[in-house]
Amino acid sequence: MWNRPRFDLKVRLTLRVAAISAACFAAISAYFLITADRAAHARIDGIAAIVAKTLELQQGKVLWAASPRPDFPNLDPVSAYVMTPGLCLAFRGTSGEMLQRFCSGAPIPEDPPPQIFTAFYHSLFDPGREAARPVILRGTKLGEAVVLVDPAVQTAEAWHEAGRLMLALAIALPLFCVLVYAALARALRPTRMIRAGLERIAANDLTARLPPFDLAELSAVRDVFNHLAESLDTALAERAELTRKLIALQDEERRHLARELHDEFGQSLAAIRALASSARQTAAQDCPSLLGECDGIARTATGMMETLRGTLFRLRPPDVEELGLVASLEGLVAGWNGRSRGETRFSIRFDGTFETLPATISANLYRIVQEALTNAAKHAGATKVSLELTMHPGEIALAIDDDGRSTDPAAKSGMGLLGMRERVAALRGRLSFEAGPAGGSALRVVIPLAAANPQVLEHAA
The missing domain is CATH 3.90.20 (Hemagglutinin Ectodomain; Chain B)
Structure with missing residues (x-):
């Protein structure tokens, strides 16, 4: 079955917050670029209106003085006040011919914008678009006042503004992600307790x-x-x-x-x-x-x-309470060795002290071992069966290994195994019955000593 890759929740949430933050920064940058483009066009529209009005005044003075001025149109007076780097002023006659043009030089930028930004900016905002205002005197159109900005200058200014935002994003976003991750780690700390x-x-x-x-x-x-x-x-x-x-x-x-x-x-x-x-x-x-x-x-x-x-x-069986668990199990194993007449060899080993073990646990352990030996000898056809009973701090462990047929259905699902499971469940223990690492079967039983509580063990055996 195909499993999806697992990600840490804090990392996933942090990445999502970072993506949302980056999208917000991108939206803010786009807003600033659009605002800057509109401001630039409003500025050149205003300059075009001033140039047109100035030229109308110049022509009006000529008519008022009744003497033609050969220097019309004259853009020098207005250029002294409105000229900025990359700005061009021009007067276009009614025939479409530029009668006068005046441009200020554009400085070479120290940090030119990347080509990809230049292409992106040109595709969206069309820098260098001219602003034209008609020059009209007494209802007659004399021409147009034309103002435009060098596209390279406008693009460089936009890159300068966007660069500051990108620098702020590059500094703020990692710091913001670290703070978000730390906050999420603190907020999700209780999930460790839930997992435990x-x-x-x-x-x-x-x-x-x-x-x-x-x-x-x-x-x-x-x-x-x-x-x-x-x-x-x-x-x-x-x-x-x-x-x-x-x-x-x-x-x-x-x-x-x-x-x-x-x-x-x-x-x-x-x-x-x-x-x-x-x-x-x-x-x-x-x-x-x-x-x-x-x-x-x-x-x-x-x-x-x-x-x-x-x-x-x-x-x-013999009275386990009088004989003790160790003696009873040794007698059980000896009886199986005697009845098997050498066909199956049974061995048992003890590790720990079992004299003070409650009679109810001893009786149930005896019955479990009795059923396990019967399964191994009769159903699995084992020739070698080993038992080990170990006393651990807080629990008792029983291990029974044999070299019989581990795939025999009667050994895994018979009434004997069901009875063993019932006895182990009554003592709040754990039982597992699996194939052994070297063949055969391996039975493992763990019973907590807390099961020795008289209220828990009443009527257990």
Whole structure:
């Protein structure tokens, strides 16, 4: 399945804020450029109006004096007041011919604008566009006063303005991003606590609770989290209580079945064996040919009694509370080694002190090991089974490894594994059953010592 790349939330939000800020700076720069272009055109329009009015006055004086002036039009008087670098003043006659033109020199800029900016600016604003005003005297149009600015000068001025904004952006934007990142890191600091709480919940620590937060959104998450943890804790406690009752009922049924088998079936087998012995004595005197059948009946009854004895041992194990967990498990392993007759080798190792372990945990551990050995020997066909019981600070760990068939469905989904899961769940523990690294199966059980609380363990075994 394709997974999308993951990004840090602070980095993602900072990048978005930076993109929005850059867009705002771009909009501000565009606003300044548009305003500067309009101001430049308004300025040359004003100059064109002044030049036209001056030329009209000059021509009016000529008519008033009734003597033609050969120097009309004369742009020198007005140029002394309005000329700036790159500015051109001109008078265009009615025929379209420039009768006079006066331009001031444009200085060479120390930092010329880049070509890309020049092309962009020319495509948007058309610098160097002329402003023309008609020169009219007594209703007759004499020509036009024309004013324009060198495009290079106007472009350089626009680049100068835009350059200052870009410099401000280059300085302010990184600093702004750092401040935004720091603010987001501080605001999102509670998310670490939320993540730690979720990890504790995932580890079956349902006592995890989140503290109050300043932000309303995180406070809502905290309320939902705490409510969920409390609901899960209650649900698991109710489930554990029901499981404990079911296990207690199951064990009581086992004890009842063991008594019935011992009292009824066991006595019947003993009677059959006694009758077979009596029949053999009678056959030895009257009908020797029946001796083989009598011996066969006796052997069958003896075998059934041995099988019954093993069944009774599994249904009603020795009293773990009196013998202790270590002795009970050693006896269980020794019994399996004796019954397997060398076909399967069972070994067990203890690490820690288990004398003070509560009887309820000991009884459940015994049952778990009993079911695990049965699965390994009968379902998985293992030839080597190793058990290790370790006491850690705050918990007990059980590891059972075998070299059997790890893919056998009966070993993974049978009633034995289900019973083990129920017992582990009743003790608030964890169970995993997976294929071993070198083949076979690996069963891991971890039971917290907090399960030794009498209120938690009541009726567990």
